[in-house]
Amino acid sequence: MSNACAGSSADGILGLRVGGLFIILVTSLVGTLFPVIAKRVPFLRRRVPGSVFEFAKFFGSGVILATGFIHLLEPAADQLGGRSIRSAGGCIDDSWADFPYASAFCMSALFAAFVLQMVAFRLGSAKLAKMGKPQPDQPTQCFPARPSSLDSVVPTPRDTITGGDELELSRNPSLVADKAPLPGVTRPTMREHAFHDASEENPLLAQAIAIGTLEFGICFHSVIIGLTLAVTRSSEFRPLLVVIVFHQAFEGLGVGARLAFLDTKPGYEWIPWVGSLIYSICTPIGMAVGLGLEQGLAIAGESATLASGIMNSLSAGILLYTALVELMAHEFVFNRFYHTCGWGSFSFAIVSFAVGAGLMGLIGKWA
Template sequence: MAALLARDDVNCGSGGGDTGSTGLRIASIFIVLTGSTIGAFFPVLAKRTRWLAPHVPRGIFDFAKYFGSGVIIATAFIHLLDPALSELGSPCLSDAWGVYPYALAIAMGSIFLIFIVELVAFRWGTAKLASIGISADPHGHINPDGATHAAHGPEAGRNMLSDHGIYTDSDPEKGRDSSLNGKKDAEMAVLNASPSSVVDSPATQIIGVAILEFGVLLHSVLIGLTLAVTNDFITLFIVIVFHQMFEGLGVGSRLAYMELPPKYHYVPLIGAFLYGITTPIGIAVGLGVRTTYNPDSETASIVSGILDAFSAGILIYTGLVELLAHEFLFNREMITASNWKLCYALGCMIAGAGIMALLGRWA
């Protein structure tokens, strides 16, 4: 009886959404398109075009990259996982949805699924490299001559220095002789080492960015659909304009830093274009069905909750593994960077996460 009374207090009907502010809702398609496109295309064009790249300081690129990483992580937790919990815990749903944390289970399954996809892609890439005579170590770094390099932390120092004849665990005599070169020579050897990486191959880079885009695009369609039918349109509209621009910076910075052969030069542009148009498409679809679509209905809550939870898992994995771990823990440049640069990068990332989390107060 209590459950039935609770459902009477909420909007679980099959009627349509709000039909007011039609002109502004139509204009929002183009306004959001502009903001999303600027956010996604700016890092790509600033990095890759001759007419813009020379005029953009390196600090701007770093800001966009690290700020965007924070935005992606906050989007996963605040803008996706929390709504998924609310949607799949809606009182409009049957009691069966309340006996288990389905949103968290779906997000967890999504994380493992994306991990398996990347693992298969990595193994495939390793096999392809081996077939052309390039070997790879367990950490993913390769050498055309067959020598392997580790990537992370102290291992990087031991293995890469041994390749330069400075130090190796397995050859104590060389280690003692080369220790005369001093700490500076060792540091220079680390900085001058330039192994390639299996995970930096075109195929695996495209797969990684495609995974990120897939999670973001699912989310973008849903928020566009919601914006078209919501009763609280003005507040949500303002928040989504900033939300899409900041998220676009995150996606665009990933696209800009892809190291692809010339024949794949169009991939970042396609990625930025897809991000720019997805939310406007969602708004347009929402406007077309807003007389019949009710975002609070049982079906809408289930579909939105599942997609939000699935997208949350994708962005959690991407944000923590692909962005944080690879940019800070496994990045030789960041490990050897000055304390000021490290603090700047962390500050940009925290600012991105903080601002995006704050926007979650209204969206």
């Protein structure tokens, strides 16, 4: 067996490995729960500036995009491609280099996620129709457009402004509703602007499917990360642990932001909290499994390499669909707020997204 198939031995520093398990658990919990708590706990909802929450949401969206391309698809292409075949010093059959299997698996998962969500939309809309409720539609304008002049602004009643909202309104009058809102439409407040998300307009079933597929793909990835970290050689463990701590925190922000805006009905408020917990324990579970394996396990053997490559490529397809459709297209391209709002609001969202993608992509240099 070549060195590439010999695997890594989880030798020494057992205490640090066990400690790393709990460090990653806490970090993942903090990253994932922050958006959920800020959105759903009234005490913090009134005190956390809307700009902080908006940054976390779009930063996390950028993280999900970078995770799909750099942390999943690229490693999958190496594991199922020419770099891992036996003739190149790897441990999988040379026939795996005859076709771009990683891209094919990724495309299949992306298409499956698309079909699954379309079916969910149809089922959710049909159920609402049977209940006699109007089918939710993409709002023509999620938030008030920038008025042409300050003369067209009607001051928002003072009792609807809390905390630092009054100062923010004075700096950004575009957050105040137009003088003549449509009949029957409740004028949105600054606080609603800060804690509103376009995905909340979707049927609950479609929201649940979208969150479920996202978390399913990320959990696959997290288990692999934990397993790999647990059997990494002692000389490489410390720097890799630091990188993965940041990796899990950033990724947790992306998952938590989606969970925070899940429009749960009475009796289902527990779903975002359980979703946060599931994500947070995936990497520690992978580490625990790795620590429980025998010393010198061939973790890089043929079966493990193929399994890891297939799982990574499938997860990449799920995350890329979520990032490109649910986050980029749904939040920006088809959200008319970003067609009419001020350049400051638009730039803030784009820069937050780019920072998340950039930092997560940079982490891919080491993990």
